[in-house]
Amino acid sequence: MNxxxxxxxxxxxxxxxxxxxxxRRHLVDFLRLDLNLTGSHLACExxxxxxxxxxxxxxxxxxxxxxxxxxxxxxxxxIEGLSASGEVADLQKEFETRNAAxxxxxxxxxxxxxxxxxxxxxxxxxxxxxxxxxxxxxxxLCRCTGYQAIVDAVEATARARAGITMGExx
Amino acid sequence: MSxxxxxANGHADGSGGGLVGxxxxxxxxxxxxxxxxxxxxxxxxPHMLHVAFVRSPYGHARIxxxxxxxxxxxxxxxxxxxxxxxxxxxxxMHAVAEHRPGHKSAVQHMLAVDHACYQGEPVxxxxxTSRAEAEDAVDLxxxxxxELPAVMDMMExxxxxxxxxxxxxxxxxxxxxxxxxxxxxxxxxxxxFTVEHEFEFGRHTAVTLEGRAILAEWDPxxxxxxxxxxxxxxxxxxxxxxxxxxxPEHKVRVITPDIGGGFGLKINVHGEEVAVVAIAKMMGRPxxxxxxxxxxxxxxxxxxxxxxxxxMGVDAxxxxxxxDYDNTLSVGPYTAYIRFGLAEGxxxxxxAAAPYALTDYHARTRVAYVNKGIxxxxxxxxxxxxxxxxEVLVDQAAAKAGxxxxxxxxxxxxxxxxxxxxxxGGYAAKSMSLHRCxxxxxxxxxxxxxxxxxxQARENNVYRxxxxxxxxxxxxxxxxxxxxxxxxxxxQDGCTVKLEPSGVVRCMTSVTDQGQGTLTGIAQIVGDQLGxxxxxxxxxxxxxxxxxxxxxxxxxxxxxMGGEAALQAGKALKANILDLAASVLQTTPDxxxxxxxxIRDIATGEARMDLAEVxxxxxxxxxxxxxxxxxxxxxxxxxxxxxxxxxANGIQGAQxxxxxxxxxxxxxxxxxxxxxxxxxxxxxxxxxxxxxxIQGIGNTLYEHSQYDENGQLMNATLADYLLPMAGxxxxxxxxxxxxxxxxxxxxxxxxxxxxxxxxxxxxWCAVNDALRPLGAQVxxxxxxxxxxxxxxxxxxxxxxxxxxxxxx
Numbered sequence: 001m002n003x004x005x006x007x008x009x010x011x012x013x014x015x016x017x018x019x020x021x022x023x024r025r026h027l028v029d030f031l032r033l034d035l036n037l038t039g040s041h042l043a044c045e046x047x048x049x050x051x052x053x054x055x056x057x058x059x060x061x062x063x064x065x066x067x068x069x070x071x072x073x074x075x076x077x078x079i080e081g082l083s084a085s086g087e088v089a090d091l092q093k094e095f096e097t098r099n100a101a102x103x104x105x106x107x108x109x110x111x112x113x114x115x116x117x118x119x120x121x122x123x124x125x126x127x128x129x130x131x132x133x134x135x136x137x138x139x140x141l142c143r144c145t146g147y148q149a150i151v152d153a154v155e156a157t158a159r160a161r162a163g164i165t166m167g168e169x170x
Numbered sequence: 171m172s173x174x175x176x177x178a179n180g181h182a183d184g185s186g187g188g189l190v191g192x193x194x195x196x197x198x199x200x201x202x203x204x205x206x207x208x209x210x211x212x213x214x215x216p217h218m219l220h221v222a223f224v225r226s227p228y229g230h231a232r233i234x235x236x237x238x239x240x241x242x243x244x245x246x247x248x249x250x251x252x253x254x255x256x257x258x259x260x261x262x263m264h265a266v267a268e269h270r271p272g273h274k275s276a277v278q279h280m281l282a283v284d285h286a287c288y289q290g291e292p293v294x295x296x297x298x299t300s301r302a303e304a305e306d307a308v309d310l311x312x313x314x315x316x317e318l319p320a321v322m323d324m325m326e327x328x329x330x331x332x333x334x335x336x337x338x339x340x341x342x343x344x345x346x347x348x349x350x351x352x353x354x355x356x357x358x359x360x361x362x363f364t365v366e367h368e369f370e371f372g373r374h375t376a377v378t379l380e381g382r383a384i385l386a387e388w389d390p391x392x393x394x395x396x397x398x399x400x401x402x403x404x405x406x407x408x409x410x411x412x413x414x415x416x417x418p419e420h421k422v423r424v425i426t427p428d429i430g431g432g433f434g435l436k437i438n439v440h441g442e443e444v445a446v447v448a449i450a451k452m453m454g455r456p457x458x459x460x461x462x463x464x465x466x467x468x469x470x471x472x473x474x475x476x477x478x479x480x481x482m483g484v485d486a487x488x489x490x491x492x493x494d495y496d497n498t499l500s501v502g503p504y505t506a507y508i509r510f511g512l513a514e515g516x517x518x519x520x521x522a523a524a525p526y527a528l529t530d531y532h533a534r535t536r537v538a539y540v541n542k543g544i545x546x547x548x549x550x551x552x553x554x555x556x557x558x559x560x561e562v563l564v565d566q567a568a569a570k571a572g573x574x575x576x577x578x579x580x581x582x583x584x585x586x587x588x589x590x591x592x593x594x595g596g597y598a599a600k601s602m603s604l605h606r607c608x609x610x611x612x613x614x615x616x617x618x619x620x621x622x623x624x625x626q627a628r629e630n631n632v633y634r635x636x637x638x639x640x641x642x643x644x645x646x647x648x649x650x651x652x653x654x655x656x657x658x659x660x661x662q663d664g665c666t667v668k669l670e671p672s673g674v675v676r677c678m679t680s681v682t683d684q685g686q687g688t689l690t691g692i693a694q695i696v697g698d699q700l701g702x703x704x705x706x707x708x709x710x711x712x713x714x715x716x717x718x719x720x721x722x723x724x725x726x727x728x729x730x731m732g733g734e735a736a737l738q739a740g741k742a743l744k745a746n747i748l749d750l751a752a753s754v755l756q757t758t759p760d761x762x763x764x765x766x767x768x769i770r771d772i773a774t775g776e777a778r779m780d781l782a783e784v785x786x787x788x789x790x791x792x793x794x795x796x797x798x799x800x801x802x803x804x805x806x807x808x809x810x811x812x813x814x815x816x817x818a819n820g821i822q823g824a825q826x827x828x829x830x831x832x833x834x835x836x837x838x839x840x841x842x843x844x845x846x847x848x849x850x851x852x853x854x855x856x857x858x859x860x861x862x863x864i865q866g867i868g869n870t871l872y873e874h875s876q877y878d879e880n881g882q883l884m885n886a887t888l889a890d891y892l893l894p895m896a897g898x899x900x901x902x903x904x905x906x907x908x909x910x911x912x913x914x915x916x917x918x919x920x921x922x923x924x925x926x927x928x929x930x931x932x933x934w935c936a937v938n939d940a941l942r943p944l945g946a947q948v949x950x951x952x953x954x955x956x957x958x959x960x961x962x963x964x965x966x967x968x969x970x971x972x973x974x975x976x977x978x
Contacts (some may be wrong), residue, residue, distance in 0.1 A: 003245070003302075024302070038212035039205025041430070043379045044463045048888035051379055079205030092203045096195050099857045102685025104202025105379040105430030111203065130901075138897035141888070143379050143431050144685050146864035147896040149857060 008072040012037070013081025021068045028052040028063035030071075031078060039079035039108045043141070050140030053109035054078050060116050079108035088115045090160060094153035102144030109140050114154045118161065127158045189694035193853035194704060196690045198683070207428040210383035210400045211460045218385070219248055221446055221459040222304035224294040224311045225468065226286035229320035229541040229881010230335065233284050233313060236294055241310035246303030250311060251295045251449050253281030260448040261414045263441065263507040268656035273345040273512060275505035276336035280414075280441035280448065286315075287335055287503030288543050289881050290468025292442040295449055297457065320541040320881035324477065324500035327538040335503050335539050344501055344537040345512045349519055351594040352530035354483075357492035361483030365566040369559055369934075370950035373475035373500075374873035376548050377893060380430020381461035382470065384443045386450035394421045397447060400429050402437040402682055403722030404714040406508070409658050410439060411447050426712035426722075432684035433865070437724045438471040438546035439507040467886035471511075471546025472875055475500045476518065476555050482563040483530075488571045490582045492530035493523050493594070495559060501537055502544035508657045511545035512537045517552030517644075522560050524593040524642040525604050525819070526582045531594035541881045547724065549865060550923045553643065554930040556595070561639040561931040565938060566947070575935075576612060576638055580605065583640075597644060599817045603845040603909050604640060610843035610905040611638065611821035620825055620839075628943065633828045634838070635940025639932035643818045645726035645846075645920020648811035662810035663727070664718025665736040667696055667743045669803040671789045673767065673782030674706045677739075680720020681732030682712050686922060687854030688728035692736040694850055695916065699740030700747070701764035702781070718806055726920025729850050730816055731809050734914040738807035746802045751784050753799050809914070816911055818919040820844035822863070822928035824936040830944070830962055833955030835871060835937060837900040842928060847919030848910040855921050860902050862925020868894040869926070870933045870951045892952075941965075 003022040010017055012035060019034055026045075031037040031054070043051040045064045052063035055077040082088055088111055094100065101107040117136045121128050128136070133154045134147065142150065201207055224236075238250035262279045282293045294311055298304035321327045321335055327342040334341050358364055378400075385398040395417050401407055404424035412419040429436060442459070450457040461469065476499040483492035497518050501511035515535030523531060568578035583604040584591060590600045620636045627634040652659045666678040677696050683689040689709040697707050711717060718735075721727060748759040751769040755762070755778055763770050768777035769784060787794060788801035795801070823841040828834070842859055849855050872892035876884045885891045910917025930951070937958075938947045946965035950957060 022302070032212075036214075038209075039207075041209070041380070042211075043381070043430075044888040046463070046887060046889060049379065083204040083206075092200075095203045096199055099196060099199065099687065099853050101199055101202050102687075102857065102861060103379065103429060103431045104199070104207050104685060105209065107202050107207075108205045111205075134896040134899070138895045141379065141893060141895065143377055143433070143865070143893070144861045145857060146860035146862075146902065147894075147899050148860050148901050151896065151901075 006069055008069055010071050010073060011075045013077055013084070023067070023069055025068045026064050027054065027066045027068050027071050030068035031063065037078050037080055041105050041108060043105065048141070050109040050113060051106050053112040053140065055082070055112060060112050079111060082112065082115065091115065091118065091153065091157040094156045098149045098153050100145060100149040100153040106140060106142045110137065110142065110150055113137060113140050117154065118158055121158055122161055127162050127164060130155060189697045189704065190850050192851065194690060194694055194851055196687050197704060198689060202428070209380055209428045209430050210385055210398050213385055213398055213427065215385070215387060215456045218456040218458055219297050219299060219453060220301040220304050221295050221297055221449060221457055222301060222308050223292040223442055224296065224308050224313065226282065226289055226291045226293055228286065228315060228317045229289050229322070230318040231286045232316040232318060233282060233286060233293060234316055235314040237312040240312065241296060241307040244303065244307035244310055246298040246300055247296060247307045248299065249297045249453065251297060251452065253279050253283040253293050256281050256445045256448045257283055259415065259451065260444060263439065265505040265507045265510060267510045267512065269654040270345055270512065274339050275344065276339055278441060278504045278507065280445040288541055289883055290465065290543065292445065292469065295445060297449060297453065322540055322542065322877060322879055322881060324498055324538040324540055327500065327540050328536060335541060342539040344505055344539050346534065346536040347516060349531065349533045349595060354492045354494050354530040354532035357530035358481060358483040358494060361491055362486040363570055364481050364483045365563055365570055366481040367562055367566060367947065368949050369478040369562070371474040371476040371555055372874040372950065372952055373472055373542065374869055375467060375470050375472045375875050376433045376435035378431030378433060378435055381463065381466045382436065382440060382443060383460040384446050385456060385458040386447040387456040388450045388454060390454040395423065395447065397424045398427055399424060399443065400436055401426050402432045402684065402724055404682070404712055405660055405680065405719055405722060408714040410444060414444060415448060415451060423713070423715040426682055429684040432723060433549045434547035434551070434724065435470055437722070438509055440469070440471070442469065463888060464886050467875065467891065468543065468883050471506055472502070472543040473545055473548035474514065474555065475545065476514065478555065478559050480559045480563055482567055484567045484571060488573055488578060488581055490526050490528045490567065492528055495519060495522050495533040497533065497535040499537055500540040500542060502542050503539050504544050506544050506546035508659060509547045514545060514552040518556035520556070520595040520597060521553045521642060521644065522556035522595050524595055524597050525584065525602070525640040527584045527588070528594055533595065542877050549862065550926045553923065554866065554927045557641050557927050558931040558934050562934050562938060565935050569942060576608065576617060579608060579638070579640060597642065597817060598814065600912065601909065602642065602817060602819045603907050604819055606907045607819060607821045607843045607845055610907050611823050611841055614843065614903050614905045615823040615839065615841040633830055633940045633943070635826045635828065635936040635938070637824045637932040637936025637939055639822050639928055639935050641820055641822065641924060641928035641931060643726065643920060643924045643927055644815040645818050646730035646811060647725045647815045648813060650814040660719060660721045662808050663720035663731040663735050664806060664808040665692065665732065665739040666718055666804060666806040667739040669743065669747065669781065669785050671785045673780060673785050675700060675702060677707065677709045677736065678717040679709060679711050679732055679736060680718045680722065681728045682723045684723060686728055686858055687851060688723070688732060691729050691733055691850040691854060695733055695736045696740040699737060699744050702767050706767065718808065726922035729918040730920050731811065733850060733918050734916045735807050735809040737916045738809065739805050742805040742807055743803070746805060747784055750788055750801050751779060753795055754779065754784070754787055811913060813913060816913065816919045818846045818921065818924060820924055820928060822932040824932045826936045826940055828937065828940045828958060833958035835953060835958065837867065837898065840900045840902045842902065842925065843905040843907060844921065844924055845907040845909050846921035846924065847908070848917035849906055849908055850918055852906065856904050858921050859904055859925040862923065863902055863929040864894050864899055866926040866929025867899065867933060870930050870953060872952050874952050
């Protein structure tokens with residue numbers, strides 16, 4: 001099959017990018033193969049596991065279910081860009097101190113997904129309860145941690161942002 | 171954290187330190203959280219090619235020919251490589267466990283040559299300039315298949331008239347083994363009562379989030395092989411590439427970068443990965459392969475797939491006297507190379523009944539070849555099966571005796587004064603802390619309150635169950651076990667500790683870390699020996715050319731073995747540092763110690779010189795030393811256990827609620843009290859436990875690789891193969907009972923598999939506890955809603971829960 005290509009222009013982590021891509025290439029392959037941004041991972045390539053989660057125009061998306069050409073004109077943020085921005089430095093610190101990552105393969109997706117919940121909650125002024133956090137993370141598969149430490153990390157970050165200290169056993 | 175033996179947290183000699191026992195965060199976690207991990211598929215090298223495999227679409231088929239002409243003309247394709255071509259330069263695998271008389275296995279080519287024995291077995295490789303182009307051409311490789319009847323049912327496979335998958339083996343019996351301790355038949359006949367049950371464990375797979383991945387680079391000029399591989403043991407793979415491809419071992423370097431989940435899957439030898447190396451050698455160019463999700467489901471080594479029946483005998487005093495246990499499992503068409511899938515059955519019958527002081531035991535395991543994926547290593551290796559069979563029977567016996575299951579366990583455990591002992595299945599246990607762990611678990615789960623809650627719920631027609639299960643984990647298998655097998659599996663681990671000129675320390679360990687935190691533990695141990703903090707230590711691992719030889723990561727050995735090697739290496743370096751410092755300070759080493767990065771006077775604690783100063787003399791100013799002093803600021807030590815394994819143990823508790831209308835199971839609470847010996851890092855231990863438990867829950871409630879009668883895997887996607895997600899999983903409360911091993915100075919035991927082993931058993935127990943008022947008991951995992959409704963319906967009709975087929 002000769003690959004049909006098309007030129008796309010988009011913003012990735014704040015930088016303008018113009019690239020000619022095969023039309024069949026999905027967004028994460030584009031990020032990984034063309035831009036060498038390897039922080040977004042592929043684990044199922046059918047939209048179930050969430051390892052490929054990226055932010056597209058302010059909303060998280062499955063990078064494996066979106067073609068690169070669909071991101072033409074979009075503003076894409078990956079874990080590399082999110083980390084560099086400092087937006088989730090507090091969440092990442094909580095991940096570190098609670099060991100909320102083991103192999104780390106799901107972690108970029110977990111951080112992106114958690115960041116979205118935290119942003120929603122911050123704008124709403126509340127702290128999500130654990131059930132809400134668990135529900136929000138339920139599209140991201142982690143095979144190592146058992147999720148509890150991740151839920152703890154998100155909860156602690158939400159509380160800290162709301163000015164509440166974590167209680168014992170939380 | 172205080173230790174029961176009164177030892178200080180820091181040095182074994184009590185001279186300071188303080189990292190061991192603390193919940194130290196992992197220095198190497200940061201890059202993963204920031205998206206800076208470097209997994210095999212992230213690595214790109216110049217002139218690199220990609221591989222996609224042509225795989226058998228049939229469960230069983232003859233390959234009468236391969237026509238690659240059309241595929242060769244596909245864009246980007248560089249070459250099509252058949253199984254026969256790989257086997258010309260690469261010796262096939264032949265897994266025969268020399269310590270298991272009667273074991274037999276067929277020769278397995280890295281890629282099938284003329285006979286494909288499971289759906290997804292690789293038969294040819296397309297090599298192309300991109301993975302996408304390689305995949306395009308896979309469909310154009312024309313294989314002349316002749317479908318053969320598939321042998322799918324393990325009992326049918328073992329029937330006398332079954333057609334052998336490999337005619338040269340004569341039949342489909344891989345191996346069988348019988349264990350007899352005492353006289354189980356007589357004891358069962360004499361028992362006041364017996365309980366009997368049937369247990370089916372569905373086949374499932376590991377589902378590492380990162381698929382298996384390998385990048386092989388062959389330098390035809392120097393005839394040197396460099397492999398980056400998502401694998402738990404770079405040493406094992408160095409050995410295999412050297413022997414199978416005829417490359418001198420010192421010209422083979424295997425690097426294991428960040429690994430996206432191991433769980434035992436990535437200790438196995440997968441033929442297609444060796445084939446990638448062979449292809450790189452053929453092509454003289456780097457070749458990369460990453461398994462996608464479909465390939466992972468069909469071609470990753472799989473696990474479990476056991477049928478069990480067991481009977482337990484109890485005397486009039488409520489003492490378990492005897493057990494009869496029949497285990498059958500299927501391991502696919504081949505025995506997994508080096509790692510022997512038959513271990514699933516051997517571990518099951520060896521670990522069964524281990525906590526209990528019965529005297530008469532008969533057990534048999536039979537291992538069948540079938541046309542499903544190959545069974546290899548996975549977290550727990552058969553122990554969840556033997557453990558579950560035992561714990562479910564114990565609960566049923568307690569119920570029949572009218573004794574609370576916790577009290578019944580207490581009555582039947584080995585007594586603390588009876589160690590050392592050998593369990594009826596053959597575990598040699600120097601000690602276990604069953605009674606203390608049971609007390610600790612009952613305490614944190616507030617057992618009595620749960621029973622009250624259960625009784626109240628029943629009044630409201632709500633079916634809640636409380637489970638308590640005992641697990642025993644044989645960890646850190648040693649040479650007594652693996653040596654006689656003839657498999658080149660290293661059961662020792664090593665650590666090199668080097669003082670750098672600026673006074674900081676670098677460790678090189680043979681232990682690998684897929685997220686367990688082992689490398690952090692090693693830094694803690696070495697830091698305490700040398701009196702320095704985490705910031706002054708770096709640990710290097712996962713490179714067969716630069717680190718001490720060892721096992722890597724398997725059988726929960728990281729701390730028990732690698733930790734002890736690190737302790738001994740740190741201690742030896744400390745002695746060398748003090749020798750050198752004593753020369754400089756014109757005193758004797760026995761007056762000095764290390765602490766806070768300084769050489770200190772033992773008597774006064776006064777800092778005499780810092781490590782950087784000692785290192786400066788050792789590396790740059792030897793001219794200032796007395797004649798004959800040879801500074802040695804890098805030390806290597808290895809550890810090999812003198813026992814077959816170390817025995818860890820613990821208890822899990824679970825509370826569940828069953829919706830008897832829908833068959834859905836809700837997890838209300840989960841607890842675990844473990845004894846993994848010295849806890850080097852409680853944060854890492856707790857997270858190993860939690861992650862292990864959730865995997866065990868997944869295995870028991872959801873995970874099932876379902877084959878049809880022709881050998882087609884019917885649910886090879888993450889949408890169809892269910893896994894635990896955050897929404898359904900409970901929070902887990904943990905208590906530690908800490909009995910440092912006496913076999914090593916560190917005293918650490920294994921923890922990596924305990925969570926999974928105990929979780930499976932306790933979930934069976936809790937679900938059965940909820941169903942008991944209905945007269946129903948589960949008989950097979952995963953516990954689908956359909957199965958729950960079936961056993962309830964059968965109990966309602968007065969039938970015994972669905973029977974397995976009778977053993978042949």
